[in-house]
Amino acid sequence: MTQLILRDLVKRYGDTEVLHAINLSVDQGEFVVLVGPSGCGKSTTLRMIAGLEEISSGIIEIGGRVVNNLEPKDRNIAMVFQNYAIYPHMTVRRNIGFGLKTSKLSKPEKDARIDEVAGILGMTEYLERKPAQLSGGQRQRVAIGRAMVRDPAVFLFDEPLSNLDAQLRTQMRLEIKKLHTRVGKMMIFVTHDQVEAMTLADRIVIMKDGHIQQIGTPAQVYHEPANTFVAQFIGAPQMNLLDATGTGTGVRLWNGAEIAVPGITLAPGRKLRFGIRPEDLTSGAEGLLSGTVTVAEPLGAETLIYVDVGGVEVTATAPGRTPPRAGDKIGLSLSGEAAHLFDADSGLSLRAGGA
Amino acid sequence: MAVDPSAHDTTKAPNAPRWGLYGRLSVGQKRTIWAWTFLAVPILFYVIIRFYPTGNAMVLSFQDWNLLGARTWTGLDNYTRLFSDPVFWQVFRNTFAYLLLGTPISLVISFVIAYHLDQVRFMHGTIRALYFVPFMTSAVAMAWVWRWFYQDVPIGLFNNLLATVGIPQVRFLNSTTNALPSILAPAIWAGLGFQIIIFMAGLRAIPRTFYEAAKIDGVSTWTVLWEITLPLLRPTIVFIVVLSSIGFLRIFDHVFNMTSANPGGPLNSTKPLVLMIYQSAFSSFDMGYAAAQTVVLFVVLLIVSLIQLRLLKDR
Known part of the structure; x- marks a missing residue:
């Protein structure tokens, strides 16, 4: 009542x-x-x-x-x-x-x-x-x-x-x-x-x-x-937001890397913000994104790593007892399913029927 | 000054002590030295100007002295004379009348004004300044202006106002019953500005959420005043009560200036202790007797202040 x-x-x-x-x-x-x-x-x-x-x-x-x-x-x-x-x-x-x-x-x-x-x-x-x-x-x-x-x-x-x-x-x-x-x-x-x-x-x-x-x-x-503000406000560490453009079945990141994103069609050339949470990035020797670790913050269960990918800072988490250290060259791989897509101008989500 | 060769030895710490005795002192010791250096001047001043005369006055209260002749011991004579002097008891009553009327009246008035002024935004600064002006005015000037207010028709302001509405003349300063309250009024007025400022500072220090919480609980304005505002103002009230009590017990300049033709008159009805001391010392040149009265005033001030602190500071 x-x-x-x-x-x-x-x-x-x-x-x-x-x-x-x-x-x-x-x-x-x-x-x-x-x-x-x-x-x-x-x-x-x-x-x-x-x-x-x-x-x-x-x-x-x-x-x-x-x-x-x-x-x-x-x-x-x-x-x-x-x-x-x-x-x-x-x-x-x-x-x-x-x-x-x-x-x-x-x-x-x-x-x-x-x-x-x-x-x-x-x-x-x-x-x-x-x-x-x-x-x-x-x-x-x-x-x-x-x-x-x-x-x-x-x-x-x-x-x-x-x-x-x-x-x-x-x-x-x-x-x-x-x-x-x-x-x-x-x-x-x-x-x-x-x-x-x-x-x-x-x-x-x-x-x-x-x-x-x-x-x-x-x-x-x-x-x-619903939008980039919420995406970055909720969740710690913050979600990465990267510049990207549509390719029809997926996106092309600012550095040229291409990712297929299932369940969505994006006009080729459309400007986007590509969101990916640090825990959805997997670090390894090779990956879609490669760069140098600038800072590593051990949190115990996992380690927060800041990676310089061609001048853009990307945050990722690395589990285990032997995490990468500052100065290491590593690769980060990700799956298109974990991606959040936002319009570059309005910042609104393209998933929730925002388009 | 011999130069220590080790001072240039780079293997030693660059700030190694090299200024003799002072340099070898610890930071704490240096601080103590400086603190005492600065304190020495006021301490010396107070001992010579305040504490020595205080002690001297106490000794003098057991002696007979006319400022010029020799000081002769008279034992408790000054005190026995004082306590059997009807003028002294009159003066004692007057002094307490100033205290017991002046302190509560000024406390209530200044609180009421501060409480309402705190809620006024319009011309807040100007109004507050208006209340503060009397505090900055010389007591002598104020006393003479009020003395003019109190004169008979056609001079005095109050009696002229009364006359225009057809009310008979009031003898303010010439009546044994009216004179004391008439002198007390400007004395209260003079201190009001200061008390209002202190009260307002105290009111401002109470967090606003206390009032908001009370608002949500829905208690009346009266309850908020009695159960929140006044208890939280207790330290402020203690401060003002003690300070204004000391002020009223020492009242002198208002009385002296408003009754200058016959100080303390009519018929000693307005004479406070300080005025009696003044007359004994500098009209009668009876320094021993004046000193005895001073000691009595000192004891009274001490007792009243201690009682107030005990009563009001409780927890």
Whole structure:
């Protein structure tokens, strides 16, 4: 029943339009991640859903009700902030209970609710502590607890993991995902980290300059990127994008190498961008592309190698214990099936019926 | 200066010590030396100009001295005389009246102004400057302008205004009940600008997300003020309370200039402790007695400040 709908959502600051007609529909219980570089409008969108930013035009609907002119408290939402926004002068119990301040529950009911939430988050023994006596991860849990205690229809997260160190971030990411499975509520999560987006989301919304670039499951945005921006934003290391031209049944790369690409017909001479992920390139003594390794970055399980192919840098991964080293001359081979093709001018994918 | 031949030995480190004793000191020791070099001047100054006279005044409070003659020991005479002097108790009451009225009133007014000014964008800088101007004005000039405000018809501004609307004259400075609040008003006004600036800095330091989180929780403006803003402003409030208390306990120039015909009058009703000290010392030349009063003021200031720090800094 609870569904969130954004219809032609626009945000203007004076004459500057920062969000251009955003359309999005999220189902009950869905975990949607808004991801994009800074300034792409993801946080603004979230704050408009929360009611902290005014809507310039368009409609926001929560549970079948237009909430454009409703105060945040009447929207049935809760928000977790990047800097936690927990009050340093209150105990954990009072902080979590602050979300119930306006609730009509009796005092014992409120206490029971706080205890229940603290139990779920494993914070029961810290209830009488002040935030200064907690670690970063525990503070984040208090912030999540304050959102949970209100039992909202929609949880909003504004980069909640950015202030944590790398290890703790991975751990909290897992906990948020478990929490989602447990409470089953709709969650909208904003981040600039594509790994967070891939690991957490049921669906990812990739944004850039106030436009939605693609909406899809993690597998969709990874395997079928809609354009070159998505192709390079999702996945680490970045996808290689090489200049190429069509040959009818395949493509000819900038250096003259020809590759057959099954299932697609390309007008001869058509200018293209040929995308290939580093893990789809196989290194060996011989290959379609040959060049010199400039840098090798060992990651343990595999090694990232940067290869200079006639003046163009191509990234590839090499598995095993004896990877190529800087200065080695190697060949890279690839299969046309792994290729992503984009129009050279528009950057749109030619696979997804873009043509 | 003998040149050490090893200084040119290229096998040695190029920055090997060669400046005698100083060069052989560690970085930490050098820093200490420089720190003390710079601290020495103010320390010397404070010892001679501040601490020595303070100690001397305490000794003097047990002596009799008229500035010219010899200092003679009188034991606790100055203090017994002081505590049996009805003027002293009047002055003591006045001093606390300045403190107990001035501090809370100025605190509330400056907070209310700062709180609202913080939300105003229109002409923000200009308005803030207007509030700050009185703080930069000389207390003497201000006292004389206000003194003019308080005069009777046809001179005084306030009484002229009252007269035009048909309200009887108010005797501001000539009444034993009105004089003290009348003098307190410009004193509060003078300090307001500074307190507003400090309050605004404190308000700005509270992260905006605290308010946004409260907005999502839907609590009232009143709750936000009492449960978020004021508790988080506690350090600012402590600072302002202590500073303005010391100011009101030491009030002198406003009183002296607004009652210059009869300092502290009428009938000692506006006289603060500092003015009494001044009169004992430089009208009566009773230095021992003045010193005893100074010691009392010192103790009062110390106790009041310590109590406030203890009460307000709690956790």
